[in-house]
Every structure is written in structure tokens, then in C-alpha cells.
Amino acid sequence: MGCKASEKPKVSYKRGLWSPDEDQKLRDFILKHGHGCWSSVPARAGLQRNGKSCRLRWINYLRPGLKHSDFTPEEEGIVMKLHTILGNKWSQIAMHLPGRTDNEVKNHWNTHLKKKLVKNETSSSHASMTKSLESDNQCPKLEKLIDENSSQISLTESTDSLKSVSPTPCQSIHVTNHAPFPKVLFADWLPMFSGNDQSSSASESDTVNCQLESTLNPEVLSPKLLQFDTKFTEVFLHGFEDASIYGGFKLQFEPVEQIFGFHDQADTGLELNHDMFVNL
DNA sequence: AAGACCGACAACCGCCTAGCT
DNA sequence: GAGCTAGGCGGTTGTCGGTCT
Structure with a gap:
């Protein structure tokens, strides 16, 4: 430096x-x-x-490729899930949301999601459980694991230490905590459109930039990304009024590799996420 | 119509870490 | 190894637009 x-x-x-x-x-x-x-x-x-x-x-x-549209329920669900796991690690959460920045995620959390969470807490007899997830300090061993093993954490009910500490949805969380994809440096993508005519119109240029960003972000290429378990989102967004829903509620995360398609980035093809072309 | 209030979001601040000299 | 600086991150503040009274 x-x-x-x-x-x-x-x-x-x-x-x-x-x-x-x-x-x-x-x-x-x-x-x-x-x-x-x-x-x-x-x-x-x-x-x-x-x-x-x-x-x-x-x-x-x-920066090219940023979304400026409202958060979708799917994105909100992802933020909720990851915040439960990672706490206020906005940059890490943002890595899982193509086109979103840490600042944007942070602002959206503070202005929208936190309020919804509080609302849900007050409307639920199980508020304390949810609140325990809200607090960064309520799952200390999880935090410790994340810190000490930045490459991967895997929590199951067989993890006795965690079971005794946090008999919460943490049990069924399986997280790969490594960055889902490497940060894209400017030097990585600039050459890819260096041949782009600088005199091109802004819209043409932006489209190129957008396509470029999409190419570099495996998540964007994976339609599976936003096809995650919607149960959490529904419960979160609509509250716990339905006791039967909450009674059977637990976080049944797919492995994040499945959610985000981390493992096989090669088979993601070149299908582009429509949202990437919105509001540029 | 005008001022007060509030929510959303952009931007700043302070701290930490890593790299260079 | 110490000091300096740039970059990165999370917390906080400032600003603006919309709504209410």
C-alpha cells in the first residue's frame, strides 16, 4: 500500500x-x-x-452493476438469515447480495428490517427466541467460530457445546463463511471493456458494465440464488400470528452452497439476472 | 399554506488492519 | 520493529422529501 x-x-x-x-x-x-x-x-x-x-x-x-431498486422479499430474507448468523457484518452480508452494498444493506436493516423484527417480537410469545438471534452477543460461540474459522462453519445438533449454549435455530444452520466469490477489483474488470468506445452513449456503456459485473459475480449467474427457502421470509415478513406456523418453525436452511451455488460456479452459465439491468 | 415531525438514505467519522519505507 | 498511510468496515450523523397538523 x-x-x-x-x-x-x-x-x-x-x-x-x-x-x-x-x-x-x-x-x-x-x-x-x-x-x-x-x-x-x-x-x-x-x-x-x-x-x-x-x-x-x-x-x-x-460502481457498475449496482441495483438501486427496493429490496425484494427474497433479498430481505437473505439479509435476515445472514444477519442471524453473522451479526452486523454488513460487508459479508452484502457479498451474498449481488448489486447491493454494505451501506445499503446496513441502511435497509436499520430502517426496515429491524422494525419488522421488533414488531414480530412483540406479536409473538416466542419473542425471546427471536431476540436472542437479534443480539450479536447471544450466540458467542457461533461468533467465535466464525472469527476463528473464517473458511467454514458447520453447526448441527450434534455440536454439543452449541446445543448447550444456544438451543436455537442456530442448530440447523450450516454455513460456509468464506466469501462466496472474490471481491472484484477494478483492475479485474476494466480491461474487459477497455475496447468499449468511450464515445458510446451512457446507456450502452452501462449495459456493458452491467453485463460485465454479472459475468464476474457467480451469484448473479445463479438463478438459484434467490430461490431460497421462503418459509423464513414469510414468517418474518408477516409475523407469527399463526401459532401453527411458529409452532413448527425452525430454520431449515439449505446448505448455503445450495442456496448460493457456491460450489459449482462453472455450471452457472451466462443467464443474467434481470434485476441487474434495472435502474442503471 | 406553512411549520413540525418523521423516515429513508447518503455521507461522514473513527477505528482497525495491512503494506510500505 | 516503528511510524506512516491507504483502504476497509461499522456506527453515526446530516440532509432531504414526504406526511401530518
């Missing part, structure tokens, strides 16, 4: 919301040159922003 001192801009940085003009400058610059050293980007791109701000703007808003 590191950046040449000579590249560091010495300007008073602008703050606050980005204007369309600033967005365009940043987008044009990165698509043309890559970001390289972020701290040098604003000066080279003609922006009165600091590098960190540029990086955030690019990652959270300008």
Missing part, C-alpha cells in the same frame, strides 16, 4: 451530497484510468473531494 506524497492533494475538501457533475467526473475518470491510489483520484479527476469520499461514492453509488 502507500501512495506517493507528491500525489496527495492539498485542498479544502468539499463535503455533503454529490452533484451530478461530480458523479460524472468521477465515473468518467475511473472508467478511463481506474482508481489506483484513491487519495490521488480527486485531484486527477478535478474534484474537490477527499479520496475516501470518492472511494465511498464509487463503491456505494457509481
